[in-house]
Amino acid sequence: MTTPPDGPGTGSTPQGGEPEDPLAEMMRRMFGGNAPDPEEVRRAMEQLGGGVGGNMPFDPSMMNPEMMQQMMQQFQSMMSQSPNDGPVNWTLARQAARQAAAGQDPTVGTFAAREVDDALRLAELWLDQACELEQTGFPSVAWSRAEWVEHTMERWRSMTEPVAISLSEAMSRAMKDQLPGQLPEEVSGMVGNLQPMLENMGGTMFGLQLGAAIGELSQEVLSGTDTGFPVAGHRLALLPVNVEEFGDGLQVPAEQIRIYLALREAARMRLFAHSPWLERDLFAAVQQYATGLSIDMSSIEEAVQSVDPTDPESMQQVFSGNMFVPEPTGTQKAALDQLETTLALVEGWVDVVVTQAAAPLESATALRETINRRRATGGPAEHAFGSLVGLDLRPRRLREAAELWQVIEEAKGREYRDGVWQSPDLLPTAEDLNDPQGYVTRREARQAESDKLDDELKKLLDGGYDDQS
Template sequence: MEDSIFDRLFELLQTPGPVNWRLAGEVIKSVAGTPEPIEPAVSEEYSELTLAAELLVADVPGLAVPSAAPLHPVDRNTWAKENTQSFRYLLEPLAMKLSGDAGMSPMAALGPALLGMQAGSMVGFMSQRSLGQFDAGLPALDHADRYLIVPNVEAFAYENNLESHQVRMWAVIREVVHHAILDRDWYRGALIRAVENFFAGLEFDPSGMQDMLGSMQDPTALEGMLEGPDAVANLLGMKSDPQRLGQLQAIIAMTEGFGDYVVARAAKETLPQLDQLAEAAARRRAEPHQGAELLQQLAGLDLQRHRARDAADFCDEVVRRWGDEALDTVWETPENLPTVEELTDPVGWAARVLLDPLDPTNS
């Protein structure tokens, strides 16, 4: 039996590719739990809520809602399996960076397995807490469809003493809104470029890892080396570029904050508990959890998700001062997105984006 276990482990570790997705799938199985089929009546309710949500969101200026994408109400296990590789846009640039850097020879063997374990753990823990595709900071990009994890939606309602039907409607509206943001022509490419740009700016000092691996007597000690929010970054001696990280933080903050702003406008006449829902969501976003910690472990990637509140306030202020059309300008090109600093300085953003430098009346 012992030999077969090691044979199985050896087979998993030999899987080719920059990220060992086969190992990731095995880790997910151990974290995401057993399948819990969703009742047909529940699926039907979510279908009806999706139609209603699309109508509500369509009434908010500046956001076109693609109605062709279905919404799948699923259990944790199904979501995790469906999204095993949905964060490859995050992991594969890191893998290529690791394999391409000089002096990183230990990573030729360890890197794909290390990232596979991280990917599997991250997606598995996300399945225990996320509500949908856009609930972990960085969105899951592998599917054109929309997903909600039904047990987590119900748990959110129960834990916050909220009415279940309102929470379901709110969760569906959020998923519709964020999917509409992702559907913009340039958004997906801009997000991926921001991720790739961040990893391109990473620097490594693998000497510490080489020393630890050289002195490691017990293979199980690798698990201890991976504990803590900055474990992988420390293990590989990673240093990130604050400016590149800020660019990624800004696009994530604007995605979440604009989503909150649109949800509030779309649902204000429909959900009596909207204020309580928003407060509970803000608390939840600020709470540390294993999925977010694993994201941070990847090169010390701290998304600073609390900035979403700044972004929502930015949206309110832009509309108050200059109207809906001014806020629409944010989404015309990636260059129009506010920087991290501009999230709390809408006037500065307006001076950069809204004023025509060729118009003599603005001089």
């Protein structure tokens, strides 16, 4: 039997498979791996009264202008933002993140959850012997990748929204102004109907790209605080499937890996619980970076000009591999420097404390080096996330920070080391990372000057000065 060649309106036939759904193919070409569910699109179109249904090919030439206009309105409604989303389609971002996380993502079973809980309980006991900060009392959870996405998405939104809004609005303006002139002649009469959709296209495309990056990040993170930010809220969280993949090839017992990662998670959360200002300052630095951020409109316009309207897949590639945020200057640079320093100080303290707490583990030294290399270089998803929003999550000066905390402990003791986290005014600076050995001397000199000023003020307020002095 001879297979007829593909004709207009017929889907391609994969080897040994059924013909591909034409509507699914169109969605795939437009949005790549983050395409909306074609069944949802089909149901919206079926509301027109049978315009598209079942496996019927999607052929606009079979529809009269009125049906085409109705179809575009339906499609526009589907692609538009929900009332609370604003310029960025966060609903689609969440869906894209869930879709990217849904690959090999088994549900966490009872046994795996118990292993995580036991590891975190043991980690808390060991940390009691290595630091002065008390246990948090936070619940322990074992999450799948999809659960990590669901429980952290709002934090990612708050971190990225200022940049995302600026980029999506700029992209939407460029698409609205330039794409209509690039449309093929046969649909040029529909430009008026396309304009509302084009206004939202930037937010839609950016939401899909950002969601995909967060979903891919869910395949790399090992715990709730693995990125350095407490995105999981007040929980001690591990992702068993990622922990297992992390251990592949390390030749280290799975139990030791789990305990070591639990130590790092519990140590970070002790910091955030003991010093509420720390979480506030981290997110404030991100917001300060985003405030007044300029967008490179010339690059965006150039990217949009490269879009081929006859090849919808090219639209979703506009954001891929492009960074439209210029090199930060002024306020943005200062915020990024402060963020980098704070993240390094957190990771350095965690490194020192966990090294002491993990002494009973035979593989502690090997695990420490593996984790520190991983944090210093970052994974593919972390780089993809950073290229979208211009935010690097890696603590570049991790080793200097670890050395600094070690110097502080050797000079002043563990209680002094951990007491530094009581106030942001006591936190070491980038200067201290450059010269760890001089931190204690500088801190004592500043403290002596502060005490002197306090004494002078107290004398003044108590009337300790007389006219003769």
